[in-house]
Amino acid sequence: MTPGQRLSVTVNGTERGLAGTDPATNALDWLRGQGLTGAKEGCAEGECGACAVLVARPDGGSGTEWTAVNACLVPAASLDGQEVVTAEGLGTPDHLHPVQHEMAVRGGSQCGYCTPGFVCSMAAEYYRADRQDDTARVGSDAHESGPNGFRLGALSGNLCRCTGYRPIRDAAFALASPAADDVLALRRSDAPRPPVGTRLSGDTGTYARAADLDEALDLLTDHPDAVVVAGSTDWGVDVSLRGARARFVIGIDRLPELRRVEVGDDAVEIGAALTLTELERELAGRIPLLDQVFPQFASRLIRNGATLGGNVGTASPIGDLPPALLALEAVVVLASPDGDRQVPLADYWTGYRQSVRRPDELIRAVRIPLPLSPTTAFHKIAKRRYDDISSVAVAVALDVVDGSVRRARIGLGGVAATPVRALATEAALEGRAWTTSTVQAAAEVMRGEGTPLDDHRASAAYRSAVLGTSLLRVLADEQPERRVDA
Numbered sequence: 001m002t003p004g005q006r007l008s009v010t011v012n013g014t015e016r017g018l019a020g021t022d023p024a025t026n027a028l029d030w031l032r033g034q035g036l037t038g039a040k041e042g043c044a045e046g047e048c049g050a051c052a053v054l055v056a057r058p059d060g061g062s063g064t065e066w067t068a069v070n071a072c073l074v075p076a077a078s079l080d081g082q083e084v085v086t087a088e089g090l091g092t093p094d095h096l097h098p099v100q101h102e103m104a105v106r107g108g109s110q111c112g113y114c115t116p117g118f119v120c121s122m123a124a125e126y127y128r129a130d131r132q133d134d135t136a137r138v139g140s141d142a143h144e145s146g147p148n149g150f151r152l153g154a155l156s157g158n159l160c161r162c163t164g165y166r167p168i169r170d171a172a173f174a175l176a177s178p179a180a181d182d183v184l185a186l187r188r189s190d191a192p193r194p195p196v197g198t199r200l201s202g203d204t205g206t207y208a209r210a211a212d213l214d215e216a217l218d219l220l221t222d223h224p225d226a227v228v229v230a231g232s233t234d235w236g237v238d239v240s241l242r243g244a245r246a247r248f249v250i251g252i253d254r255l256p257e258l259r260r261v262e263v264g265d266d267a268v269e270i271g272a273a274l275t276l277t278e279l280e281r282e283l284a285g286r287i288p289l290l291d292q293v294f295p296q297f298a299s300r301l302i303r304n305g306a307t308l309g310g311n312v313g314t315a316s317p318i319g320d321l322p323p324a325l326l327a328l329e330a331v332v333v334l335a336s337p338d339g340d341r342q343v344p345l346a347d348y349w350t351g352y353r354q355s356v357r358r359p360d361e362l363i364r365a366v367r368i369p370l371p372l373s374p375t376t377a378f379h380k381i382a383k384r385r386y387d388d389i390s391s392v393a394v395a396v397a398l399d400v401v402d403g404s405v406r407r408a409r410i411g412l413g414g415v416a417a418t419p420v421r422a423l424a425t426e427a428a429l430e431g432r433a434w435t436t437s438t439v440q441a442a443a444e445v446m447r448g449e450g451t452p453l454d455d456h457r458a459s460a461a462y463r464s465a466v467l468g469t470s471l472l473r474v475l476a477d478e479q480p481e482r483r484v485d486a
């Protein structure tokens with residue numbers, strides 16, 4: 001931030017200052033404090049989407065994508081210098097936005113509490129640049145999108161308690177393309193505003209956004225107790241629900257050095273601050289195992305904020321990417337003022353929520369070695385299809401050559417204090433014929449992997465049982481003629 005520059009967010013086209021805002025204040029509370037009470041607090045933990053707003057984010061090229069995020073999770077200070085649109089900015093009672101109009105005329109709103117959030121998520125999909133009419137849609141997931149190309153997954157982070165989802169779906173599927181003079185559609189052609197350095201101090205502490213990696217590392221050296229925050233989908237829950245406060249927060253979500261995908265001959269290096277949504281777009285199917293993870297990871301709203309680095313950095317035993325990255329034999333690239341060091345992911349976590357990362361280090365990237373194993377699978381067992389943390393996650397990457405398993409890599413989540421490799425199961429597969437009997441024997445070994453616990457998500461016995469069926473499912477999916485009774 002240059003001296004004298006005032007901290008502000010452009011909301012619905014009007015610049016609003018952040019002066020006097022506490023750094024722990026989330027964007028939802030800040031917007032509502034500004035009188036913009038359309039966005040609501042339902043859960044304050046990213047589950048309901050009542051707080052959704054649109055933020056102008058890079059579209060992967062030179063333009064802007066209107067991206068819906070959970071305002072209850074992101075610090076207001078992290079939006080300094082950015083453009084936000086709320087439900088109030090989409091339309092007015094006299095001039096409804098097409099999304100608001102369709103929701104109204106098709107009965108998509110009853111009490112209305114969830115509606116501004118639905119409208120923002122729906123508007124993000126309305127403005128998706130590659131949304132195209134698709135009247136000939138076919139296949140088992142054809143019901144997941146409308147004839148107008150609207151993907152219902154865009155609403156996976158929004159809950160409604162009273163209307164029922166059919167009228168909301170009808171509204172979504174009735175949307176045409178934006179008009180030629182639609183201001184928000186036209187805005188997409190220009191780049192979003194570049195990230196700015198930010199420093200906001202208040203009673204609870206300071207929020208600082210560095211302009212580049214070197215400055216972020218200097219800040220980390222000066223403030224070894226600082227909390228590093230990227231998408232804030234974990235940290236934001238701690239702040240909103242558990243009263244967590246940090247004397248110093250370093251926002252790293254827009255650091256250019258952490259937002260690249262580099263494809264080399266021997267590895268794909270993925271920047272830690274790319275969101276899951278951006279990752280899916282940037283990788284464009286290059287890593288099929290990750291493509292299986294993306295749609296099962298939380299909701300679109302969360303994936304629009306959640307980063308790869310945050311999923312590894314939070315060191316949770318039940319994150320979705322870690323098992324997949326373990327199966328891919330990923331390596332963590334840690335940056336510090338001394339330069340980069342690389343740590344195999346399998347050696348990264350040292351205990352529950354603990355890792356080898358030093359206080360002066362950031363996760364800069366994750367490297368995935370090439371070539372990739374051709375047979376991959378990701379099984380997430382959770383109570384809900386969308387927007388739920390896994391009870392157990394299993395990721396498998398196999399090289400089957402001439403009918404035998406040359407290499408097996410299996411990552412597990414939810415069965416130990418950290419994500420783990422299923423080393424005994426890998427050994428039970430490698431060098432053996434890829435047959436039902438091998439897989440049945442290996443499945444028994446897998447049943448005993450890890451040290452699963454009973455908790456509110458699942459019992460230890462259930463977790464072990466799930467482990468015992470996963471490989472059989474891989475075989476059945478690979479070779480349907482060898483379907484076995486699990």
Ligand SMILES: Cc1cc2nc3c(=O)[nH]c(=O)nc-3n(C[C@H](O)[C@H](O)[C@H](O)COP(=O)(O)OP(=O)(O)OC[C@H]3O[C@@H](n4cnc5c(N)ncnc54)[C@H](O)[C@@H]3O)c2cc1C
Pocket residue numbers: 045046047227228229230231232233234235236237252272273296297298299302305306307308309310311312313314315318319320321361362363364387388389390
């Ligand atoms: C409703 C909801 C649903 C969810 N569902 C899922 C799910 O299905 N699967 C799943 O895996 N997770 C899920 N999560 C958890 C969360 O979205 C992920 O863990 C996410 O990847 C965190 O990324 P973030 O950028 O938001 O992290 P933040 O909240 O910004 O940070 C999380 C932690 O990582 C550290 N950190 C972040 N980036 C770095 C870095 N570059 N270097 C060092 N440390 C870093 C931070 O210091 C912090 O301790 C869910 C969360 C919510 C609220």
Ligand code: FES
Pocket residue numbers: 040041042043044045046047048049050051052070071072073
């Ligand atoms: S208030 Fe429920 S997701 Fe934000």
Ligand code: FES
Pocket residue numbers: 108109110111112113114115159160161162163
């Ligand atoms: S309209 Fe009442 S919660 Fe959705």
